[in-house]
Amino acid sequence: MKIQNPVLTGFNADPSMIRVGDTYYIANSTFEWFPGVRLHESKDMVHWNLLPSPLSTTTLLDMKGNPSSGGIWAPDLSYADGKFWLIYTDVKITEGAFKDMTNYLTTATDIHGPWSDPIKVNGVGFDASLFHDKNGRKYLVQQTWDHREYRQPFNGITLTEFDTSTMKLKPETARNIYNGTEVKLVEGPHLYQINDEYYLFAAQGGTVFTHEEVVARSKSLDKLSFESEPDGPFITNFDTPDFYLQKQGHGALVDTPGGEWYYASLVSRPWNHENESSHDPRGWSTLGRETSIQKVEWDDQGWPRVVGGHGGQVEVDAPKDAIETKAPANHSRHDEFDQPKLDIDWNTLRVPFSKEMGSFGDGQLKLIGRDSLASTFNTSFLAQRWQAFNFDAETKVKFDPFTYQQMAGLSNFYNDKHWSWIFITWDEKKGHVIEVAQNDNNDYTSFLKDDAIKIPDGTDYVWFRTKVRKSYYTYEYSFDGQKWNEIDVKLDAAILSDDYVLQNYGGFFTGAFVGLAAVDYSGYEQPATFDYFDYKELDD
Structure with missing residues (x-):
């Protein structure tokens, strides 16, 4: 071996x-x-x-x-x-x-x-x-x-x-x-x-x-x-x-x-x-x-x-006396949230998952909207490591915001200053919409703005997917889980690296994560429901 x-x-x-x-x-x-x-x-x-x-x-x-x-x-x-x-x-x-x-x-x-x-x-x-x-x-x-x-x-x-x-x-x-x-x-x-x-x-x-x-x-x-x-x-x-x-x-x-x-x-x-x-x-x-x-x-x-x-x-x-160990061939995984405990690949920020963050079981993860992803205190965010240069991650979310201060979706994340996500939120003119945004050393950019994608009336769930391809990544959405629409925003993966964060911040010791988040900084704790999470590694 x-x-x-x-x-x-x-x-x-x-x-x-x-x-x-x-x-x-x-x-x-x-x-x-x-x-x-x-x-x-x-x-x-x-x-x-x-x-x-x-x-x-x-x-x-x-x-x-x-x-x-x-x-x-x-x-x-x-x-x-x-x-x-x-x-x-x-x-x-x-x-x-x-x-x-x-x-x-x-x-x-x-x-x-x-x-x-x-x-x-x-x-x-x-x-x-x-x-x-x-x-x-x-x-x-x-x-x-x-x-x-x-x-x-x-x-x-x-x-x-x-x-x-x-x-x-x-x-x-x-x-x-x-x-x-x-x-x-x-x-x-x-x-x-x-x-x-x-x-x-x-x-x-x-x-x-x-x-x-x-x-x-x-x-x-x-x-x-x-x-x-x-x-x-x-x-x-x-x-x-x-x-x-x-x-x-x-x-x-x-x-x-x-x-x-x-x-x-x-x-x-x-x-x-x-x-x-x-x-x-x-x-x-x-x-x-x-x-x-x-x-x-x-x-x-x-x-x-x-x-x-x-x-x-x-x-x-390998050691001459090695005893062959069985282990997964890669880190691809799928979670239906139907177990009484969270899978050990999930991580939260700073404190354990609690009833203040949400609940899981019976095929659903419920996250209660709390602080933004820029917070170091009360976030509702579950995430897993990037463990390959190329992978797809996907989820299905139900969310009913009534203010732009409420957001829920799929995030690629390094730390509170460096992250991006695709999410459902509220727009005063269009109602429920999909937006993509990035926080680059606390320089926050909404990419779609007035072109935010309107979610059709009567739509219960939206599917989100991210495609990470080593040096860049993209986001996609679907209204039926079959037909996917890629958003024309190509993000530089380097922003989620130790070496990029080091240029402006002395804490640069972790790595990129992908995960599920619910934000409601209005304080009304609007919940989001996620049906599954899928992480699929591709060949480098």
């Missing part, structure tokens, strides 16, 4: 990979999307299945009001003492001098839960991980944030002992063990004990095209005792601009039962418009940061090296 990278497509960033027995698990960042922390499992590293997210209640995670790309940054999954340990960070500030955050710990004896109530750990820095030393001690390893404008804000990697008798840190033990290299922005630390040495894996260079992972090692955990790997970095694509995979870096190391080694890393697959250089801009990553897996070998000096060079490979040999 061969590992085909990326193994987790579409916004599966900052992987924390571990092995328990013959099973591998990966935990990924989810930022402002709920539920928190995305989990996958596999026995062969080739085929991966999505598991229920651990942070599924407001007891464990409440992000109401969090800025876009705040929330869950770089969770760390580990296994020791017969249970899973999950360290996660809730970031409340993304821009400016401060990164107000809280690191939490939750545990479970079963990966499917239940997960314990969260223990507040600290707020020293993000990207925290828990290291279980062979001598029985445990340590929190984390990036350290420095708000002072005259200092580098990424102030090294701090190690602090964790007392399992009190389930608290011992702050008097905190020390800086590594400052990274001159590339700076050192973050995402994971510590491993291999033979008689400690190996520290850490990311540098920012999570953009200059991103990289470095490795350092030490015989002890003393202050500033770690030396960097010679001839590094361990992995990067900064100097491989023409390679299919880009931005590899932040990730985690794992060994197989047979003694092979692999490294799971974040990765992006940028594309360019036809009239652009492939080097500048290097591209637009609409699928966000995904997960790749590279094979690792050890040189004669005891340093880890990525097989094939530090740029990595698209196709990688």
Whole structure:
């Protein structure tokens, strides 16, 4: 078998990979999307299945009001003492001098839960991980944030002992063990004990095209005792601009039962418009940061090296002792809303789906109109990741607005400042109409205006479809579900990419979503009813 990278497509960033027995698990960042922390499992590293997210209640995670790309940054999954340990960070500030955050710990004896109530750990820095030393001690390893404008804000990697008798840190033990290299922005630390040495894996260079992972090692955990790997970095694509995979870096190391080694890393697959250089801009990553897996070998000096060079490979040999895992061939899916629970592919913004948002079952999803999609508080929006460059997504909606402040339909969405949608609304002259609009860095444009499409009187349902074709996407509508009408508006997909959002906003860590929304900022909570949602991936 061969590992085909990326193994987790579409916004599966900052992987924390571990092995328990013959099973591998990966935990990924989810930022402002709920539920928190995305989990996958596999026995062969080739085929991966999505598991229920651990942070599924407001007891464990409440992000109401969090800025876009705040929330869950770089969770760390580990296994020791017969249970899973999950360290996660809730970031409340993304821009400016401060990164107000809280690191939490939750545990479970079963990966499917239940997960314990969260223990507040600290707020020293993000990207925290828990290291279980062979001598029985445990340590929190984390990036350290420095708000002072005259200092580098990424102030090294701090190690602090964790007392399992009190389930608290011992702050008097905190020390800086590594400052990274001159590339700076050192973050995402994971510590491993291999033979008689400690190996520290850490990311540098920012999570953009200059991103990289470095490795350092030490015989002890003393202050500033770690030396960097010679001839590094361990992995990067900064100097491989023409390679299919880009931005590899932040990730985690794992060994197989047979003694092979692999490294799971974040990765992006940028594309360019036809009239652009492939080097500048290097591209637009609409699928966000995904997960790749590279094979690792050890040189004669005891340093880890990525097989094939530090740029990595698209196709990688699977472990020799891999147990073939059954998983869907792609991510196409269809939801009739006839189950008592929402499918685990659905996500909401910041808080869980609730009766204030709506209800589902008996073949219908009812969304209650609330805040606009520009809000970070009370939205009624269900969405799923873009997981392919080319796909169609479709729905059927019933909505009876009586003011232009009421809207419901199908949206392609990156964050509160960058999104578009096709929707039913009210026009003073025409009554019920269809409009297409885009929010581009909060520059809102209605494309149809006075030419908004009148919905024939007596029409109960309208069908909406979006066709995403890598660099652009379009919207269509139908009044019978058979005859489709394409709206002559071709939207630039780059606006829904990390790289585009980065130009104006410091929170650019997620990826594009497609989903169903109901808005009623008049406050009358007009409901919309959706009969189904269909997502169909096409060949790239």
